[in-house]
Every structure is written in structure tokens, then in C-alpha cells.
Amino acid sequence: MADWEVIIGLEIHAELLTESKVFCGCNTEFGGEPNSQVCPVCMGLPGALPVLNRQAVELAIKAGLALNCTINGTSQFDRKHYFYPDLPKAYQISQNDRPLCSHGMVELSVGDRKRQIGIQRVHLEEEAGKSVHVGDSIISSEYSLLDYNRSGIALVEIVTEPDIRSAEEARLFLEKLKTLLEYTEVSDCKMEEGSLRCDANISLRPKGSSAYGVKTEIKNLNSFRAVQRALEFEADRQRRLLQAKEVVLPETRHWDEAKGMTFSMRSKAKAADYRYMPDPNLYPLQVDEAWIESIRQNLPELPDAKRDRFINDYDLPPYDADVLTTSRHLADYFEACVQEVDEPKLVSNWVMGEVLRWLKAHELEIESSPVAPKELGGLLKLIQEDVVSTIVAKDVLSEMFATGKSAVEIVDEKGWRQISDADSLEAIIDGVIAENPGPVADFQKGKTKAIGFLVGQVMKASKGQANPQKANEMLRQKLQK
Ligand SMILES: [Zn+2]
Structure with missing residues (x-):
């Protein structure tokens, strides 16, 4: 990779450890019967109105503080539109141009170097439901089932600046982030249960250039190891294309863990495609300085x-x-x-x-x-x-x-007490000396290393119970006579 610089930015979704969902009172416990933790709000039924969960805001602020962000006194909830069966309202309540937290930084140790990774924003949003594709994969599946238990669970989306320079750094960043979110009890960060998820943006540019190259987004990264492997694969794929003077397409790619490859899924959606608009059912979110300060004081x-x-x-x-x-x-x-x-x-x-x-x-x-x-x-x-x-x-x-x-x-x-008393040790040591004339002679000729072997024999004869320091001292005394 000598001539190319790798540029990586990460988008992480972390489910917040609230007992109820972000805009309704439904239970958030993992693993319930499908569609047993739902109500008109999180099912997106017409006329149902969202009510913001104060605890979700508090946890999102905690996350922002742990990531050294500015907590914005006023932020705004927006509707992000897209069509997918697991999104019953056909929009997700999220935050677009006025996020709750911005301009943060996380310091990483990469070998002996310190690296600072900028945090562009941390915003609050709601989870979608879950599609369960029957069969092997989404492509060969005959039909899909929908479970809305997850719909409306509180999430933070954490977006880094494109400051990450290798697949390894990306993994280290995620490990650090997980540690921070666990310390502050913001999220349990269980990747296997989907409560921490990561998408990665990656592009290459010639070393020394300041312009960014075309980036791809990688999805379906289910472990920290997958993040590192997928980014290594994708950096290599892009480098080959660029060196062959071919173009990298701006697209979303799917990581296939078993094959160890990324595959093209679709061309990348642009912000305009989401038709963001302020959610008229939710006031701008105001958080006062005193509240932020009390959360800061109570950080672990x-x-x-x-x-x-x-x-x-x-x-x-x-x-x-x-x-x-x-x-x-x-x-x-x-x-x-x-x-x-x-x-x-x-x-x-x-x-x-x-x-x-x-x-x-x-x-x-x-x-x-x-x-x-x-x-x-x-x-x-x-x-x-x-x-x-x-x-x-x-x-x-x-x-x-x-x-x-x-x-x-x-x-x-x-009966595992160590044998430290001289009488018991002496009997064992005398036995070892008698059975090992060679090493004994070596030691007496000045090969001091032989003592290590003899102590080892004493330990063996005593089934590990002899006190090794005492055995060493006593052996030396006897052999030097
Ligand atoms: Zn609900």
C-alpha cells in the first residue's frame, strides 16, 4: 500500500440501555416473543403520537460527554424517509442538521503512537424493526417475517470524522468506543445481539494528496474482527482498481464473512433521497446547562x-x-x-x-x-x-x-502446604543429589546453571510442594561443602 493512503470513517449505532423505547412506553428487553412488545406508536399507526424518553436523552448526553463532544443546547428531530417493511411509518425519527452532540474526539494508542480520531456527531434516533428472511439469505428467501419488538428502541448514531488510516485503527477505535459506552453504562454493546453495529466508509487517495477519493460503504459487519477483515479486503480491492486505472464506484457493499469478500449491494443513497424534514410532532429538544453539568459530575x-x-x-x-x-x-x-x-x-x-x-x-x-x-x-x-x-x-x-x-x-x-521445614526438604534434596551425580559434578566444576536443573528435580520429587527458594539455598550449601 506504499503509494496510497487509506481513509476510513465509521458510523456506529448503539442501542441505549433504557427500559422503555424512545418515543413510547414499550419494554425493550431482548428476546421476547415476536411482536409482543409493541403499541400504536412503535407500530406507526396513524394518529399515534411520540413522547420523548428523558432517560434516552440523558444516556445520549453521557455518550457525548464520554466522547468529548459539545452538547448542543437545542437540537432537532427529523423524519428520515425510506421504504422498507421493518420501518412501519416509512420514516425513521432521527436528527439531521441539528444533532444533540458534535465535535468530539477519542484518543487511541496505536502501538507507541497516540492518534486522535474526531467525532463528527452523536445523535439520537429510533431503531427499525427486524426482518427475518426465511431460508439461507435475503436473495434466495421465499418470504420474510417481521418483528417490531425492536422498532422504536432508543439508539445513538456515532459518526467519526474520516480520520482513521488503517483497518487496524478502525478495530482499535471500536474497542475503545465499546469500553467507553460500557463504562458509562450507555449501552451493553452486544454485537451478537445487534445492540452495537458498525458501518464503515472507505476510500483511497494518492499519498500526499488532500482531496478525497470515491468512497464505498460496507455493511453487515458483525464483529470487530469482521470490521478489520472487511476493511483490509476493501482497501486492497480499491487499490487494485486504482492501480489498473479503473474507477471505484460509490456504492454500498455487503461483507460476506464466510467468503471473506465484499459484494456490491446498491448504489449509495444521497442525503436528498431521504427527504429529511423536521418532525412536526416533536418540539426542538432543549437541554439546559445545569442538566448537562449534573450528568458530567456523575460520570464514572x-x-x-x-x-x-x-x-x-x-x-x-x-x-x-x-x-x-x-x-x-x-x-x-x-x-x-x-x-x-x-x-x-x-x-x-x-x-x-x-x-x-x-x-x-x-x-x-x-x-x-x-x-x-x-x-x-x-x-x-x-x-x-x-x-x-x-x-x-x-x-x-x-x-x-x-x-x-x-x-x-x-x-x-x-495436603498441598509447601514444604519449607529443613528436615523434610533435606531428605528430598539428599535423594536428588544421589540420583544426579552428573549435574552435581557440573555445578561443583563451576557450571552454576546446573543448580536450576537440580532445583527442578527437587520440585518434581516433591510434586511441586517444596519451597523453591529454600531448596535452592539448601542445595547450594550442601554442594559447596
Ligand atoms: Zn411502543
Whole structure:
């Protein structure tokens, strides 16, 4: 890609965590019987009038603040017209030229570099219903079913500036955005349930040029990985066209995950096609400074601030702080555990290592970990007090996950207390020395590395229960005599 610069902008839709829909009182819970959570407003029946949900506005403002946006005192709801069976009014209530939030910015770490991605706008709108195409795909389907439970759920649309310069940056941006929306409890960001969706615009231009090339829009991106793969594919496709002096058509393209390709869907709609007009049933939305300020005051500590605090207060390496603050629950888990064991780096190693590994293998999130922070703290204290070695502690943790018992219970039941007393260790060490004359001779000739092997043998002979530091000391004393 040496001669071409990739320009990417993203449009993200995130469902807001409100209990009722944005313009009616219907329930928003996911997974209900089709068309069981509907009323005349969200079914678009003639004469039904929308009433704005205050909580939806509050969450949209929260999102705007977390993305460093200006919150506009007056914004406007507009009708965006298009015809599709899952849109019963034949228009979506959205915001066009006067959005609720604008001019924001998100900072990303891309390798060692910091990148600032502009946020053009965050606006409030309503969800459409859901079409269920019977059969394999929309094209071969004989008929489609419609479920309006989702119709009218509150959404924010977040539009970035075309500041993203690679497929990887696009993925990193989405990860950061998800973290911010989860921290602020604006959205649960479940891509698999459709509560976070992303469309991507991409174009190429010769390096050094300031004019934009023709862009395509990619839809059907169902995971962060899909976003990165689709953008890599599309950048490559456009580059080949441009290098062959062919044209890139302005079109909407569909990402096919299985084939790993994008396909042309339709030529791109222009804003004029939507015939935007102010919705006469809704007043301009006024939000006063005092309300915005009270929301700002009640924002939780955001990931960047938390990361910096973890580095400063706990003396953690930046890598650890990054990993631990990717989710608010993970950060809380870490801090709760540090309350128990005042050795942050030890806690961080175990949380990032054994705990996350086990959770990942069992497809669980940290908030549903069977081992609570207090319990993990109990195990780490046993390491600090030399009751168990690190090796044995890993087995103890596996047992804790499996049985829900405490570390102390397991260690006592299994007889896994570390052997630190000299008499017991001495018997094992004498055995190892007798069985390994070669390495013993090596050590005595000055090959100090041989000690590592001998300590390993002691650990093996004691089934991991010997205290490795003690074993090392005692071995050296004996061999140097
Ligand atoms: Zn309704």
C-alpha cells in the first residue's frame, strides 16, 4: 500500500440501555416473543403520537460527554424517509442538521503512537424493526417475517470524522468506543445481539494528496474482527482498481464473512433521497446547562483516567494498566483484590494470567467469575506467606474454579502446604543429589546453571510442594561443602 493512503470513517449505532423505547412506553428487553412488545406508536399507526424518553436523552448526553463532544443546547428531530417493511411509518425519527452532540474526539494508542480520531456527531434516533428472511439469505428467501419488538428502541448514531488510516485503527477505535459506552453504562454493546453495529466508509487517495477519493460503504459487519477483515479486503480491492486505472464506484457493499469478500449491494443513497424534514410532532429538544453539568459530575472515572491512576497508584506497567482497564468490571475486580492483598503487581499477574485464561476458556466474563476477588485474594495471601508455591497455587485456583471452595480449604484437604521445614526438604534434596551425580559434578566444576536443573528435580520429587527458594539455598550449601 506504499503509494496510497487509506481513509476510513465509521458510523456506529448503539442501542441505549433504557427500559422503555424512545418515543413510547414499550419494554425493550431482548428476546421476547415476536411482536409482543409493541403499541400504536412503535407500530406507526396513524394518529399515534411520540413522547420523548428523558432517560434516552440523558444516556445520549453521557455518550457525548464520554466522547468529548459539545452538547448542543437545542437540537432537532427529523423524519428520515425510506421504504422498507421493518420501518412501519416509512420514516425513521432521527436528527439531521441539528444533532444533540458534535465535535468530539477519542484518543487511541496505536502501538507507541497516540492518534486522535474526531467525532463528527452523536445523535439520537429510533431503531427499525427486524426482518427475518426465511431460508439461507435475503436473495434466495421465499418470504420474510417481521418483528417490531425492536422498532422504536432508543439508539445513538456515532459518526467519526474520516480520520482513521488503517483497518487496524478502525478495530482499535471500536474497542475503545465499546469500553467507553460500557463504562458509562450507555449501552451493553452486544454485537451478537445487534445492540452495537458498525458501518464503515472507505476510500483511497494518492499519498500526499488532500482531496478525497470515491468512497464505498460496507455493511453487515458483525464483529470487530469482521470490521478489520472487511476493511483490509476493501482497501486492497480499491487499490487494485486504482492501480489498473479503473474507477471505484460509490456504492454500498455487503461483507460476506464466510467468503471473506465484499459484494456490491446498491448504489449509495444521497442525503436528498431521504427527504429529511423536521418532525412536526416533536418540539426542538432543549437541554439546559445545569442538566448537562449534573450528568458530567456523575460520570464514572473513564478508562484513560483509570489507566493513568493504575500506573501511578499501583506502580503497574502500562501494559497491565491497559489490559485491566479494558472493562470497568475487570478494573473493579482488580481493585477489590488489591484491597485484600497489598501487592498490586502480584494481583495483576494473576488476574491477567490465570483468571482471564480460565474465563476465556469457559466463555465467561469477569463479572460472572466463580472466584470472587476476595477468594483470589485468599489464595495470593497463601503465596505471600509461603504456604503454597506459585506452581501449586495454579492447581489450587483450578480447584477453586471447579468447586467454589476457598484456597485454604483446598490446600488443607489436598495436603498441598509447601514444604519449607529443613528436615523434610533435606531428605528430598539428599535423594536428588544421589540420583544426579552428573549435574552435581557440573555445578561443583563451576557450571552454576546446573543448580536450576537440580532445583527442578527437587520440585518434581516433591510434586511441586517444596519451597523453591529454600531448596535452592539448601542445595547450594550442601554442594559447596
Ligand atoms: Zn411502543
